[in-house]
Amino acid sequence: MxxxxxxxxxxxxxxxxxxxxxxxxxxxxxxxxxxxxxxxxxxxxxxxxxxxxxxxxxxxxxxxxxxxxxxxxxxxxxxxxxxxxxxxxxxxxxxxxxxxxxxxxxxxxxxxxxxxxxxxxxxxxxxxxxxxxxxxxxxxEGTCEEIGAEVVGMTVCPCSQGMSTARAKQTLEDLGVDRGTITDFLDEVPQPGHSQRGHATLTVEATGNPNVDLNDIIDIARDSMSARIYNLAKRPDEDHMTHEAHADAKFVEDCVRSMAEDVVDEFDHLPDDTVISMKQSNDESIHQHNAHAERVTEIGVLREEITTKTPFKR
Missing domain, CATH: 3.10.270.10 (Urate Oxidase;)
Structure with missing residues (x-):
């Protein structure tokens, strides 16, 4: 039964x-x-x-x-x-x-x-x-979709680098090197700063926006940090990455702002009400804590802030 x-x-x-x-x-x-x-x-x-x-x-x-x-x-x-x-x-x-x-x-x-x-x-x-x-x-009311990527890169702390630059400048002065040569040297050779492994996350609202290319999202996120990193790295590649990162030292906040600038430039075809989410988290090498910054807003707000330097808006 x-x-x-x-x-x-x-x-x-x-x-x-x-x-x-x-x-x-x-x-x-x-x-x-x-x-x-x-x-x-x-x-x-x-x-x-x-x-x-x-x-x-x-x-x-x-x-x-x-x-x-x-x-x-x-x-x-x-x-x-x-x-x-x-x-x-x-x-x-x-x-x-x-x-x-x-x-x-x-x-x-x-x-x-x-x-x-x-x-x-x-x-x-x-x-x-x-x-x-x-x-x-x-x-x-409808369906809202978004697409994005999480990528890994390298960042260098500008504050730490600034202290190293000051030390190098003082050492060169003590050795009797003239100021012009010191300035030229420090402009050509970026000084050390503590490095971090950075995690960048960028998502774009894709509802009704078929022209959002995932590869563009990935590239923007990777280029927002001090340097890209690679799975395979010969010695010239390691030297390139190290120099590249120290030549473009960035705070965690700088990475998010870099993403915002490139999003506005790359996705100029998107309507103003398209929601953009940007996050950066850095694994600190000399601290037990990590650093984090993020921004979620509409691309129209980013356009206004970047072109007119207006204060922060949600």
Whole structure:
């Protein structure tokens, strides 16, 4: 004799408190990203999927969440998607339709991406690793998608370098070197400063903006720091990176501002209300703490600040 299993999660809760996020994390799937006239890129992506839960409902339909995730991601794998953020958006929209008790659905994705490049001095072919990040939020008003990347680079502390420069200047003066030669030398040879491994994160709202190139986002984030770093580095490459970083010492705040300037320059076609998120975190080498700076705002605000030097606006 068959019997129907009870739908416990649909019961009312003893404690009537609504929840902003209920869902699943660390869902791994293969994604195949199509490229024109090139072989597709296959990514191992990790997803997080959430819906909100009203106060009167005991639990969300976890099995339904997984069913929708599997369904849409399997389709994306087989049919080849062109944009990872669109995959997130489609999953979020389907979640909203499947759950009649929710008002919004959130989907985020992170995947490791390898790009080929040449080393800066020895001109050897190598690869570097980037974390692609994408997300989407679907509501009755519509779906908002964003695409971005997290990259690693090198920074040098200007304050530490300034102290080294002062020491070098005093030492050269004590040795009887004339001031003109000292100035020329210090202009040509950047002095040491404590270095840091920097982590830059840049995301751009992609809703209705099909011309947001992920490679541009990656390059802007990498170039915001004192120097790029490379997986393969011969001695000339190591010398190049070290010199490059010390010739462009930057505080953590400088990195975010550099991102902002390049975003305004590169994405001049985006509408003013496009949301931009920029973050920089540096792993300090001589401190136990780390340094962090970020800015989230609309690109129109950045344009105004950069062109007119207006004060900070949210």
């Amino acid at each position: 068959s019997h129907q299993l009870p739908d416990i999660q649909a019961d009312s809760s003893n404690i009537t408190v609504g929840l902003s996020q209920v869902g699943v994390t660390e869902v791994e799937k293969l994604l195949k990203i199509a490229r024109e006239e090139k072989r597709p890129i296959v990514l191992t992506a990790e997803f997080e999927v959430f819906v909100d839960l009203p106060s009167w409902r005991k639990g969300a339909d976890m099995s339904r969440n997984m069913e929708v995730i599997d369904e849409i991601l399997e389709e994306a794998t087989h049919e080849e998607a062109y944009c990872v953020e669109e995959v997130c958006g489609e999953v979020a929209e389907r979640l909203l339709k499947k759950h009649d008790y929710t008002s919004h659905a959130e989907v985020s994705m992170k995947a490791e991406f390898m790009r080929r490049e040449q080393t800066p001095a020895s001109d050897r072919e190598t690869q570097h690793t980037v974390d692609i990040i994408a997300s989407a939020t679907a509501t009755e």
